[in-house]
Structure formats: structure tokens, C-alpha cells
Amino acid sequence: MTKASDAVALAEALIACESVTPAHGPVFDALEAMLAPLGFEIHRFIAGEGSDPVENCFAIRRGAEGSRHFAFAGHLDVVPAGEGWNSRPFTPERRQAPGGEMLFGRGAVDMKSSIAAMVAAAAEIPGEAGTLSMIITGDEEGPAIHGTRALIGLIRERGEVPDLILVGEPTCVAKLGDMVKIGRRGSINVWLTVEGREGHVAYPQRADNPIPRLVAMLAELDAWVLDQGTEWFEPSNLEITELQVGNPAHNVIPPRAVGRISIRFNDLHTGAELAHKVSEIAQKHGGTVEPIISGEPFLTPPGPFSKLLAEAIKAETGIDPELSTSGGTSDARFLKDLAPVIDFGPVNATMHKRDEAIAVEDLATLVRIYRRIALAALEGK
Incomplete structure (x- = not known):
């Protein structure tokens, strides 16, 4: 025993x-x-x-x-x-x-x-x-x-x-x-989606490519400096953790582009406030968000x-x-x-x-x- x-x-x-x-x-x-x-x-x-x-x-x-x-x-x-x-x-x-x-x-x-x-x-x-x-x-x-x-x-x-x-x-x-x-620190993951319209790459006027808008959205988020840290906490950081198009063809404009970000944040923020800010940025680029707050x-x-x-x-x-x-x-x-x-x-x-x-x-x-x-x-x- x-x-x-x-x-x-x-x-x-x-x-x-x-x-x-x-x-x-x-x-x-x-x-x-x-x-x-x-x-x-x-x-x-x-x-x-x-x-x-x-x-x-x-x-x-x-x-x-x-x-x-x-x-x-x-x-x-x-x-x-x-x-x-x-x-x-x-x-x-x-x-x-x-x-x-x-x-x-x-x-x-x-x-x-x-x-x-x-x-x-x-x-x-x-x-x-x-x-x-x-x-x-x-x-x-x-x-x-x-x-x-x-x-x-x-x-x-x-x-x-x-x-x-x-x-x-x-x-x-x-x-x-x-x-x-x-x-x-707190943790939040946000899925970002931009809808477009598929089409042949030779006829872009007949399609709506969602990738440039997602790229622009991610670039703005990546450039966002959340804070400089506090007495007890490191600066909050935002990282791009996933990018999907699901497009196996080289000559097709895809109908949808999806990304994901992860934010680790200090006590200057709440998960809800960060989710709202990300949503505002996403909307500027025609995207939608699905946030999951893992903890404050x-x-x-x-x-x-x-x-x-x-x-x-x-x-x-x-x-x-x-x-x-x-x-x-x-x-x-x-x-x-x-x-x-x-x-x-x-x-x-x-x-x-x-x-x-x-x-x-x-x-x-x-x-x-x-x-x-x-x-x-x-x-x-």
C-alpha cells in the first residue's frame, strides 16, 4: 500500500x-x-x-x-x-x-x-x-x-x-x-470573420474578395498598443493566432476569410471592454466578431x-x-x-x-x- x-x-x-x-x-x-x-x-x-x-x-x-x-x-x-x-x-x-x-x-x-x-x-x-x-x-x-x-x-x-x-x-x-x-492577466480570444463573394480571379469585378479586408483589420489590431503595463502587471499584448481562408484552388476568390486573435490583458481593462473595441475595429472593415472571455x-x-x-x-x-x-x-x-x-x-x-x-x-x-x-x-x- x-x-x-x-x-x-x-x-x-x-x-x-x-x-x-x-x-x-x-x-x-x-x-x-x-x-x-x-x-x-x-x-x-x-x-x-x-x-x-x-x-x-x-x-x-x-x-x-x-x-x-x-x-x-x-x-x-x-x-x-x-x-x-x-x-x-x-x-x-x-x-x-x-x-x-x-x-x-x-x-x-x-x-x-x-x-x-x-x-x-x-x-x-x-x-x-x-x-x-x-x-x-x-x-x-x-x-x-x-x-x-x-x-x-x-x-x-x-x-x-x-x-x-x-x-x-x-x-x-x-x-x-x-x-x-x-x-x-485576463485572457480573451476573438474569432474574426469577413464575408465576401466567391468568383474567378480573372473577373474580380464579379466577386468580393474578403482577404484584403481581413488583412487590413488584423493590421490595425496588431498595431494597437493596449497599455504600458502597471505596477504589478506586464503590458497587455494582442497576438494574431490563426488565419484561414479554406481555399484549395489557386484561381478562385474565396467567399470568406477568418482570423483569430488572443489578448492577455492586465487590470487596466476588462474582457467586455476589449471585446467591444475589437468589434468596433472589425466593423470598420466589414467584419464580425465572436469573443470568448476566458478570465478577468x-x-x-x-x-x-x-x-x-x-x-x-x-x-x-x-x-x-x-x-x-x-x-x-x-x-x-x-x-x-x-x-x-x-x-x-x-x-x-x-x-x-x-x-x-x-x-x-x-x-x-x-x-x-x-x-x-x-x-x-x-x-x-
Whole structure:
């Protein structure tokens, strides 16, 4: 039987479950088998309809009435493995590397090892310390529609809202402990469509080519400087991510041209405001838009929570972590509506790459850091 204190064995058990997003079934069975012996009450449920249902799990171990409630949060789904691995992506493998022993496998960094570290930390936290919970989704790497948002609904319905939340996303750059994410930029994707009229290229007067109008639209959007950044956020950026015409013929003017842009934006903007501005630009060029706002920017201002994390990290690594809002999004963009939330997890160098791996020593250190953080949070420090 796997010991709850063995974080590497726990991580291996999770990695061995092929949980490409949306995750469900075996990987949640594995998590439940880890948490139930520790006294957690497990609530698993399926959200969403159709062929890609999402499984989610809220596990809670209650302390004394009125005690503080600290939550770990994360996801068990992973991106597809891809090709070219030196080992089987869903067969966890430990092997020596120049920096020491490494654990390889899809999800080793993003973020099954973090969840394993959370479980191992929970095993070392006495029940009388306070209420401890885990908010775990199977849909962070996918659309994130039926994942953490559904969990938030369940938590509110049950009246078990935590005081503080730590998300175990990989945040560190070069060494474990060098970076904590206290905020994230917002994200919006916009599909742009220009309708035209097909025809023979030799008779352009009988057709309406949509491509020049789409190109002009994209050029204006690409030249748009959204801002110069803020005290805590990088400048917002807009990137052209797709251009489609769907025209296999060399002598046909196509009837339609489609593009897509992605905007990562700071707290000077809202998703709705950006969608409206993009729509205005599109209309100038005869186009239409379909925006999808994945999340709004948020900031957990530096204060007691970030101080608590920094002290725990320094105690175990000797590093003063940088407080940052850089990088991509995480489910913290939803959880911030429940309670103050911060992201902290492993070195992110190999996430989403072939031969994804975490240093075994880092995993052991992460357990100790998570334990310190949880105990300090439950004590109300």
C-alpha cells in the first residue's frame, strides 16, 4: 500500500493514469484512495454534457467548529503527450540527470506532483489544526467551463468557503522557490470573420474578395498598443493566432476569410471592454466578431498571505521569492471569487513539453513548504 508520506510514489500513481483533458475516472479513483485514509470526506461529481464530461472533486477534512479553513487547489487533467519522449509519458520513470534524480512523465510538473505534495503535506497536518480541503478539477487544460467554476458552485452551496486558497501551478523559473504568482492577466480570444463573394480571379469585378479586408483589420489590431503595463502587471499584448481562408484552388476568390486573435490583458481593462473595441475595429472593415472571455485579471495584493508563503519558502529553500503576475492564466482566475488565492508550485521549464520532469529533491521540498504554508494559514498568521 502506498504511504501517504511518500510524495514521489503518490505522484507516480497519478502520472500512471492517462488523464488527457477532460479527466475523469481512474485518476480521481487514485486521488480518492490517497485522501480517504487521511479522514477526508470526498465529493466527486460529473459536470457538463455531451461526449466530454468533466469530473471534479472537493475533499474536506473539517477541524473544530469555527476553525480556519485552508484549501489546496489544482487539476488532474494534462495536455496530450505528443511524440518523441525518451520514456513512456504515462509510465512514470525515475532516472538520474546532471542535477540529480528526476521523475519523468506527463503531468510531473503540470501538475500531478503538486497534488501529490499537497496530499503528503495533508498527511502531516493534524486534524485539530483546522479545516483542510482540496479543490481538484479535471478541466483546467481544456475549455475550463465545467471544471473549477462548477466546484465553486458546489462549495458555495455547501457553505464551506475557505479563508485562503493555494493553487499548485508550476510558477518557478530556475529554482524551486524563486517565484510566486500573486495575480494573473485576463485572457480573451476573438474569432474574426469577413464575408465576401466567391468568383474567378480573372473577373474580380464579379466577386468580393474578403482577404484584403481581413488583412487590413488584423493590421490595425496588431498595431494597437493596449497599455504600458502597471505596477504589478506586464503590458497587455494582442497576438494574431490563426488565419484561414479554406481555399484549395489557386484561381478562385474565396467567399470568406477568418482570423483569430488572443489578448492577455492586465487590470487596466476588462474582457467586455476589449471585446467591444475589437468589434468596433472589425466593423470598420466589414467584419464580425465572436469573443470568448476566458478570465478577468486579478491581483491578491502583497500582504499577510504572500508574506506567509514567502516565509515558508525561505525557511525551506533559503530563497526570497519574487512576487509576480507574469505568464499565463490558471484556475486562480475563478477561485479569486471565493477567497484570496495565490499560485505556487514547481519549476515550470518542462511543462507541456516532451520528457516533462520534476526533480525528486524538489518534490520532497515542496511537501515541506506546503505543510508550512497550510499550518501557518490555519493558525491565522
